[in-house]
Amino acid sequence: MTTHPDPAARTADATFGPDLVEVFGPSQADGGPDLVQLLTPEGERVHHPDFDVDLTPEELRGLYRDMALVRRLDVEATALQRHGELGLWAQLLGQEAAQIGCGRALAPQDFVFPTYREHGVAWCRDVDPLHLLGLFRGVDHGGWDPAAHGFGLYTIVIGAQTLHATGYAMGLQRDGVVGTGDAARDAAVIAHFGDGASSQGDVNEAFIFAASYNAPVVFFCQNNQWAISEPIERQTRIPLFQRALGFGFPGIRVDGNDVLATLAVTRAALQRAREGQGPTLIEAYTYRMGAHTTTDDPTRYRLSSDVERWKLKDPIARLEVHLKRNGLADAAFFDDVAAEADALGARLRAGCTAMPDPDPLAIFEQVYAEVPDELVAQRDGYAAYLDSFEEAGR
Amino acid sequence: MRLTLAKALNAGLRRALEDDPKVLLMGEDIGRLGGVFRVTDGLQKDFGEDRVIDSPLAESGIVGTAVGLALRGYRPVVEIQFDGFVYPAYDQIVSQVAKMRYRSRGRSPMPMVIRIPFGGGIGAVEHHSESPEAQFAHTPGLKVVACSNPADAYWMIQQAIASDDPVVFLEPKRQYHADKAEVDEAATPPPLFSSRVVRAGSDVTVLAYGPTVRTALRAAEAAAGEGRSMEVVDLRTLSPLDLPPVLESVRRTGRAVVVHEAHVNLGLGAELAARITEECFFSLEAPVLRVGGFDTPYPASRIEEHFLPDLDRLLDAVDRSLAF
Ligand SMILES: Cc1ncc(C[n+]2csc(CCOP(=O)(O)OP(=O)(O)O)c2C)c(N)n1
Numbered sequence: 001m002t003t004h005p006d007p008a009a010r011t012a013d014a015t016f017g018p019d020l021v022e023v024f025g026p027s028q029a030d031g032g033p034d035l036v037q038l039l040t041p042e043g044e045r046v047h048h049p050d051f052d053v054d055l056t057p058e059e060l061r062g063l064y065r066d067m068a069l070v071r072r073l074d075v076e077a078t079a080l081q082r083h084g085e086l087g088l089w090a091q092l093l094g095q096e097a098a099q100i101g102c103g104r105a106l107a108p109q110d111f112v113f114p115t116y117r118e119h120g121v122a123w124c125r126d127v128d129p130l131h132l133l134g135l136f137r138g139v140d141h142g143g144w145d146p147a148a149h150g151f152g153l154y155t156i157v158i159g160a161q162t163l164h165a166t167g168y169a170m171g172l173q174r175d176g177v178v179g180t181g182d183a184a185r186d187a188a189v190i191a192h193f194g195d196g197a198s199s200q201g202d203v204n205e206a207f208i209f210a211a212s213y214n215a216p217v218v219f220f221c222q223n224n225q226w227a228i229s230e231p232i233e234r235q236t237r238i239p240l241f242q243r244a245l246g247f248g249f250p251g252i253r254v255d256g257n258d259v260l261a262t263l264a265v266t267r268a269a270l271q272r273a274r275e276g277q278g279p280t281l282i283e284a285y286t287y288r289m290g291a292h293t294t295t296d297d298p299t300r301y302r303l304s305s306d307v308e309r310w311k312l313k314d315p316i317a318r319l320e321v322h323l324k325r326n327g328l329a330d331a332a333f334f335d336d337v338a339a340e341a342d343a344l345g346a347r348l349r350a351g352c353t354a355m356p357d358p359d360p361l362a363i364f365e366q367v368y369a370e371v372p373d374e375l376v377a378q379r380d381g382y383a384a385y386l387d388s389f390e391e392a393g394r
Numbered sequence: 395m396r397l398t399l400a401k402a403l404n405a406g407l408r409r410a411l412e413d414d415p416k417v418l419l420m421g422e423d424i425g426r427l428g429g430v431f432r433v434t435d436g437l438q439k440d441f442g443e444d445r446v447i448d449s450p451l452a453e454s455g456i457v458g459t460a461v462g463l464a465l466r467g468y469r470p471v472v473e474i475q476f477d478g479f480v481y482p483a484y485d486q487i488v489s490q491v492a493k494m495r496y497r498s499r500g501r502s503p504m505p506m507v508i509r510i511p512f513g514g515g516i517g518a519v520e521h522h523s524e525s526p527e528a529q530f531a532h533t534p535g536l537k538v539v540a541c542s543n544p545a546d547a548y549w550m551i552q553q554a555i556a557s558d559d560p561v562v563f564l565e566p567k568r569q570y571h572a573d574k575a576e577v578d579e580a581a582t583p584p585p586l587f588s589s590r591v592v593r594a595g596s597d598v599t600v601l602a603y604g605p606t607v608r609t610a611l612r613a614a615e616a617a618a619g620e621g622r623s624m625e626v627v628d629l630r631t632l633s634p635l636d637l638p639p640v641l642e643s644v645r646r647t648g649r650a651v652v653v654h655e656a657h658v659n660l661g662l663g664a665e666l667a668a669r670i671t672e673e674c675f676f677s678l679e680a681p682v683l684r685v686g687g688f689d690t691p692y693p694a695s696r697i698e699e700h701f702l703p704d705l706d707r708l709l710d711a712v713d714r715s716l717a718f
Contacts, residue, residue, distance in 0.1 A: 087517040087695050116519070138695030141520050156521050157479065158451055199450035201482065227451050229427035235450050301426045360700040363693045374659075378688055382700075385710065 031285040032239060034253045038260040041313040043321030051264040057328040063104065063259050064323060065337050067096040067316045070120040072341035073129050074290075076348045077119075077136065081294040085352050086136045090117045094257070094289030097315030098222050100124065101262025102190065102284070105270055108150065109177070109187040113165035116154045117222075118192050125151035129344075130351045139358050158193075159200030162219065165191030166206045169215035169273070178216045179276025188216045188273035190266075196227025198243070199235045207247040207281070216273035218266065219244075219281045222256060224288035229301040244281035256284030257315040287313070360386065397577045400570040402544035403433045405577070406551035407471065411441050417555055418463060420447040420456055421473030421509075430475055431511060431570050453483035460506055461490050469505045471555055476567075477512040478521025484529075491560045492535030506560045507551070511567035512540075513605040513655050514702055517695045524692055525656035530562045531633035531665075538633040539586060540564040542607035544575040546630065549583035557586065564632075566605035589636040591643060595625035598649040598712050601640060601666055603629040606653045606703060613708045624712060632662055640666070641673050648679035649715045653703050658686040680718030685711045 031037075036051050055063075074092050081089040092099060099120025106112065112121055119132055122144075131143040135154060142153040155161040169189040172178050177187045197203050198221060210217050223240055225232050236243070244251025254265040262284055269280035287310040291298050323329040364379040397405060410417045419434060425448035428435030438446035449456045453474060460470035474480045480487070487508065494504040514523030531538045537559050541547040547565070554561040584590060592607065593614050602610040607628045614624035625643050629635070644650045650670050652663035663684035670682050685703040693701050 088519055136519065138517060138519070138698075140694050156519060157481075196451035199452040199455065201452060201454050227422075228430070229423045229425070230448055230451070234448055295430075300428070357696045358694065360697050363688060363690050363697060363701055367690045375689060382688070385707075389706075 031253060031255060034239070034241070035255050035285060036252060036261050036265055037255040037258050038264060039258045039318055039322055041257070041318050043318045043325060045260075045322060045326075048261070048264075051261065051268060053260050053264040053267070055260070060319070060323060061329050061333060063100060063263070064316070064319050064329070065340070066100045066104065066120070066123065067259065067319070068337050069341055069344055070096050070100065070123050071316060072345055073119060073123070073132075073348065076345045077129075077133060078290070078294060080133065080349065080352050081136070086133060086294075087138045088293050088295060089136050090293045091288075091290035092117050092119050094287050094310065094315070095222055095224060096120055097259035097319075098256035098262055098284040098286045101256075101259045102220050102266040102282075105263050105266035106150070106190065107183075107187070107270070107274075109185070110150055110270065111165075111168055111187070111189045112151045113161040113168070113189065113191045114152060114154055115158075115161070115192050115194060115197070116156050117194075118154070121192065122151060125149045127151055129348060130355070133348060133352045134355060137352065137355060139355055159197040159202040159206075162191045162193055162197075162203045162206035163209070165189045165217050165219075166210045166213075166215050169210065169217040169279075170213055172216055173213070178274060186274035188218060188270045190218045190220050190270065192220050192222065194227060195221060195223040195225065195232050195235055195240060196230065197221075198240055207244070207249075207279075210279040211248040214276070214278035216276065217279050218269045218273055219279060220266065220284065221281065222284045222286055224256075224286050226288050226292070226298075226302070228292045228296060229298075231302075239283070241281055241283035247281075249279045249281065251281040251283065253283045253285055256286030257313045257318070259315060259319060286315075395577055395579070396574040397544045397548070398571050398574050399541070399544045399547050399565070400431055400433050402548040402575075402577050403551055403565065404435055404437070405579075406548040407434065407437060408440070410471070410552050410555045411437065411445060413552075414469060414555075416467060417469045417471060418445050418447065419471050419473065420449050420460060420463075422449055422451055422456075422475050424448060424473050429473060431567065433509075433565075433570070434473070453479055453481075454486050457483040457486040457491065457506075457508065461486065461494065461504070464504050464506050465494075465502055469507075469555060471507040471509060474508065474510045476518075476522045477510055477524040477526055480508075480510055480526060483508075487530070487536070487562075488533050492533050494535075495559075496535060503558050504560045505555075505558050507554045507557075507563050508560070509551075509563045509565060511570070512564045513566050513568055514692060514698050515568040515605065517698070519695070520692070523695075523698065525654065525687065527562070527564055527632055527654075528656055528661050531662060536560055536562055536633065537587070537631070538562045538564065539631050540566070540604035541630070542566060542569075542602075542604055542628050545577045545581075545583075546628075548577045548579075549581075550586055550630070553583065553586035561586075564604055568605050569608065587631040587634055587636060589627055589629045589631060589639045591625060591639060592628045593624070593626040595623040595647070597623045597647060598651060598715055599625045599627060599640070599643040599647045600708070600712070601627050601629055601650060601652045601663075603632060603654065603662075605655060609703065609705055609708060610653060613705045613712070616705060617709060617712060622712065622716065629662075635665070635669065637669060637673065641670065644670055645674050645677040648677055649718075650678075650682045651685060651708070651711045651715055652682065653685045653708050653711075655687050655702055657689050658684050659689045661686055680715045683711045683715050
């Protein structure tokens with residue numbers, strides 16, 4: 001028998017459970033000793049025994065360009081929300097490397113199941129950012145064709161897509177496109193989710209199904225330390241990547257602010273999946289530099305000193321330093337990217353503000369494959385009702 | 395004191411926490427943040443993390459552990475962040491919360507409140523604007539109420555917490571921070587499971603709850619200018635229904651229109667139409683009409699105003715009823 005402490009004796013701000021420093025060790029704030037890193041926050045290239053990438057200068061510049069443009073997309077969308085052009089925006093600020101790293105690890109035949117924040121991955125799958133803006137503007141629930149881009153619709157119900165990803169991967173197994181040895185054919189699936197989502201039943205069930213069927217799926221968790229106002233400690237008492245072991249597949253923690261390490265680790269995990277070796281959990285250790293969304297006020301729950309500390313680990317700045325220091329990119333390159341970002345910003349502003357509201361009767365479209373007569377009648381009734389105003393106005 | 399609906403709920407929750415040490419609040423982001431709508435603002439600071447609990451991100455977990463807390467003698471008040479996120483908890487609510495008393499032959503009461511911000515009109519992305527009330531009203535063992543104004547919010551939340559039955563408590567999110575109204579803490583509130591005539595009239599009875607009460611009152615105002623007299627009933631309780639005031643009104647006016655944001659098909663309006671027809675068939679001058687959300691998923695926000703029953707659609711139904 002254990003005796004319980006008197007709850008009344010606890011102070012209002014006492015937390016339950018063991019001291020977190022005891023559990024995680026003092027280096028937790030830096031991602032701990034298991035963190036896979038190839039580019040330090042200072043821009044220094046380091047090596048890891050298990051993971052590496054060998055990129056040409058052009059490829060390195062490509063990653064920089066991706067991240068810079070995606071950041072601009074994010075900044076622009078945030079501004080458009082402030083000007084009332086979007087209802088909401090979920091910022092990815094600070095998570096560019098995690099998203100571009102995994103996005104550029106994908107093969108064309110792979111399929112992505114995103115959350116609502118995967119703007120960088122969408123970019124890598126050639127989804128026009130205007131579609132993302134359209135969703136947050138409220139003109140539709142996602143204007144792109146998932147099959148055409150290998151990129152599913154954004155999923156707002158936390159964690160649901162991890163099961164869809166697992167089922168899609170089970171489909172790949174049945175289609176015989178796993179483990180054939182043909183690199184142009186073998187496919188895998190990647191499921192995105194957040195640290196908060198790791199608490200959902202759906203996510204844990206996805207882990208079990210994936211393990212049970214050895215499904216070719218990579219679970220890519222961006223641990224940005226926060227689920228709205230709740231810190232990671234509310235969701236887990238062990239480092240998230242270690243959970244994988246309990247489900248029977250490997251878990252890896254990668255520096256999510258390091259685009260090279262994220263690329264290397266995701267490539268390896270996707271390759272494992274394509275070869276038929278089953279699921280992997282990747283925990284991309286990063287930080288949500290912005291608010292949860294444009295309606296959130298993070299000053300209510302987190303310290304600005306925390307944010308300042310993470311600024312020093314900026315994913316774009318470290319690659320920039322690396323490129324410059326090693327003579328891999330000249331001033332003209334950075335000027336070009338800046339100009340390209342300006343052009344992208346202008347295109348997004350113009351495209352977003354010009355986006356028309358949908359036809360009200362779109363409400364009734366695509367509810368069913370075979371439309372019931374009753375719904376047709378409801379639609380026609382509403383059309384007639386709208387017409388009656390037009391006639392009255394004439 | 396003059397309060398918004400959100401602040402009135404906050405005051406009601408505060409008073410419930412003060413009055414009964416067994417009352418606990420639990421939900422996502424309800425602690426330091428005070429909830430995404432700030433309904434629980436400041437409560438964790440004042441009552442501590444033992445009583446105002448930030449939960450892991452898992453709705454089934456929230457309601458399922460609340461069941462255990464209730465079994466241990468607590469009175470959990472859980473917050474579901476948005477209507478569209480109640481479904482992961484649906485199994486716990488329908489199979490466990492609703493049936494616990496019945497299965498235990500009354501030995502295990504389930505005094506739980508499940509607070510759900512509901513309804514649309516806030517320009518949100520998907521899953522943030524739904525009206526799932528019929529799904530819970532259809533479930534025996536659950537009681538379902540909806541508040542429509544600050545004074546009701548203040549009293550109804552306390553009454554729901556005091557109830558020994560599980561109560562799904564619906565809050566019209568569009569009105570959280572809208573108009574302030576007087577809340578008299580010394581008043582004697584009407585019983586929780588009672589409906590109320592909020593505007594007297596003689597030509598037609600409009601039945602509304604939650605966010606559509608305001609729509610109905612505005613419509614009544616507009617109709618009065620054109621010589622039509624609408625009586626408006628705020629249902630307040632959806633399960634059980636409080637039919638006597640409804641039937642009394644319809645017998646007088648001979649006409650009834652139900653308005654809710656939820657899909658019309660098998661919504662509360664269907665039950666009300668059936669009951670009114672059964673109980674006052676010979677007083678009716680027109681069939682009971684329903685105005686509500688279309689039988690489609692909730693649309694993208696730029697066209698949500700078309701989906702939501704507004705003043706014009708309600709008045710159109712009133713006209714059709716009167717013309718019958
Ligand atoms: C089932 C469900 N519950 C609650 C919410 C409300 N909500 C939206 S985002 C969020 C936090 C998500 O945190 P995390 O998974 O860490 O991802 P992040 O937003 O940080 O990228 C919550 C609680 C939701 N969308 N779905």
